[in-house]
């Protein structure tokens with residue numbers, strides 16, 4: 682089974698080139714002002730050109746209002762919207778209808794019971810993402826480089842389409858894939874040399890680690 686890989690928080694042509702060279706299926710842009718990964722919608726629109734025909738461009742937003750989403754959709758032309766805040770099922774449905782784009786709804790989890798929160802979104806969100814809960818005092822709802830216990834995902838329906846996110850890196854991706862066998866993965870700070878600074882060498886190393894883990898499983 683193909684594994685979707687999203688490299689998130691891209692801000693430079695170099696990082697974009699490394700993500701695409703590695704075989705990213707998705708590239709993500711952060712539209713949350715407090716994030717060190719924030720990009721202006723027009724700049725994301727320029728950067729995402731390199732991904733056309735190669736990877737889907739994802740706009741990551743946090744409880745964004747229609748005016749900001751309108752600006753992002755017009756200037757960036759995303760292929761998908763990632764809703765990383767406390768959006769309700771009604772809001773997810775509204776966003777989908779307004780833009781006609783697939784929506785990925787994010788849930789922060791730490792125990793199996795947290796997974797029940799997806800129930801009202803089934804049939805509304807096109808895909809789910811499971812991320813770790815932010816550490817106390819963090820200004821960011823995601824991109825904290827914190828992992829959760831991936832084994833809690835083992836109880837999910839086999840057909841559920843989701844991305845595993847939170848604290849992934851080249852050192853732990855093998856464990857994550859073995860523990861949860863997710864259909865897709867998402868990484869940001871694990872391929873950075875400093876907050877918001879993507880390192881092309883770390884991106885390449887991450888893809889190598891993913892390939893090695895998958896080769897091990899196939900052997």
Ligand SMILES: O=C(O)c1ccccc1N[C@@H]1O[C@H](COP(=O)(O)O)[C@@H](O)[C@H]1O
Pocket residue numbers: 689690709711713716717718741742743765812821822823824825826827846847848849867868869870871
């Ligand atoms: O990355 C951010 O700054 C961010 C800000 C606001 C919402 C979501 C954000 N990031 C998302 O979180 C995941 C996991 O990040 P990490 O690998 O743990 O650093 C990231 O891929 C984005 O989808």
